[in-house]
Amino acid sequence: MNLALHAPILAIAVPLLGGFALPLWAKFGRPLRDLWLLLVSAATASLVGLVAFQVYTGGIQVYTLGAAWPTDTLAPGGFPIRIVLAVDALGALVGLIATLAALVGFAYAARYLAEEEGKTLALTLGTLLWAGMLGMAFTGDLFNLFVFFEVTSIAACGLIGYRTWTSRGPEAAFKTMVLYTVGGLFVLLAIALLYGEYGALNLAHLARLLRGSTVDRVTLALLLGGLLMKVGAVPVHMWAPDAYGEAPAQGVILLVANTQVSLYALFRILFTLYGGLADPGIGWLVVAMGTLTLLVASLMAVVQMDLGRLIAFGAVSQIGYMLLGVGVGLTVLASRPAYGLLALQGGIFHMLNDALAIGLLFLAVGAVEKAAGGRNLGALGGLGHDLKWTAAFFFLGALALAGIPPLNGFASKLMIYQGSFLLSPILSALAILASILLLAVFVRAFQGAFLGPRMLQPEPVPSSMLLAMGALALGVLVLGLFPDLVVRHVVAPAADALWTGREVYLRAVFGR
């Protein structure tokens, strides 16, 4: 079997089947389960790495399911009715982000989760969520996008609410599930409308058929609304702080990766499916949503007293920066000035930076909760005396997220500021204002939790948790110190996939 050719589908199938097999192995013994998880994770990570390497060196990789040969995308007679996976540079980057989150989460979970508190369950759901995210990132077919959307929804809500002995976890999960399901049904209705009009589900084929009729616009509104619910942009963000606040820390980092993957799906639809319409109004809508998100979420973060919820609102505000950057790119897509590409690169670079920095913060909060037994800022204090490494990681993540040089958040936010300034100075002023607010919030949180006299005797943080946080912290530092290198080799191809890559994507799927 040609592994390189089949890598995209294997990268989805291995964690999906491996995840379901995990509880079976747990019946035979915990060491066997851990060994199996290690094997599945290593195999999936190498497969995703292989796909990403092929995409970055050789261009878009297309895989057809149910054909005699994986490259036969068209059925006999030239009809694009087969189910395809199409991975371009942006899809590969998002797949890498999901893989990074999963690996760090599993390493952290090894000592963070207690065996008697459903560890097997949490690991299974994490693996399934990972599989769903990879599916969303790699699919080239609208209906499969919906299916993987629902796979991630179910796995994510399971992760939020599986601790049924608490009352807050299931409540957050119920709330999240309502919004995820409504979002999913909006997406399904949009797919049904598109199918009724054009009789196609293949993303590339639909992109060629779309004419910009009224039905197309209604469909776009439904897709936009459904995916924004999943992303957690401001008018429909109600689930995000609850979910991030109540899920266990190793699940939160996967949830954060899941919002990035949903953002990717949104960008894929806006640029590839609807890129031919080139209507600046849609771009302005995305810009407005982004600005609203980053402002409202950072204002809401100011008043939080729970450390977890405070960081959660910080996470929601970062979604606003990504929407702003990419929205600026979308607004000027038709005329293609240089600053549009800059803002787009900034938005995509920020997806990577946010996964690292906010992941680091949530893991640090989880460590604080485990060590000190609580997260209320009123009761915490002086933890920095004993938890030196955790305090340092929290500080690093907070500064990176607030956009302080020389950390990674600064590099991407600067690109977003520059790009949006050239579109409208008010946008970048608001974005900078939100960053300053976030800095104030994080400094208050750091001061409240880690500084001051020693108030309680925390337990030491296990070394595997510190190791997982250290890996993310290293990423934050390296991306901050060498942003040019990362932008040129990793982010620029991904941004080009949206900026000019529409025709390339369509040709790759059609083979002509």
Next chain:
Amino acid sequence: MIGNVPFVVCMVLVLLGLAALLFRRNLIKVVIGLKIIENGVNLYLVATGYVQGGVVPIWTYAPPDAAMVLPTPQALTLTSIVIGLATTALMLAFAVVIHRHKGSLDGRKVVELSG
């Protein structure tokens, strides 16, 4: 014959479900609202594939040169029903857990979190 009536009915179902989500506070009724939206969407999907006087889309059983209904929307609907079963089961399970903790299913009374 009946024109666009099926599509209109589906949209009415979707709107009814949305209204239930917005104005009902009982958690079970919220789940029922979601189910109504889902059924509206599923009916819409099936309706798009309907062909007047069409037969079941099984190639070997169909009489020669008979019109068939479209098989793809039926496959999509089946998938969507299975997914809907999973989401509904999960949500009802959460509702049971919430009821066990709070002794109530009233959305206004059980809330501890406020996103």
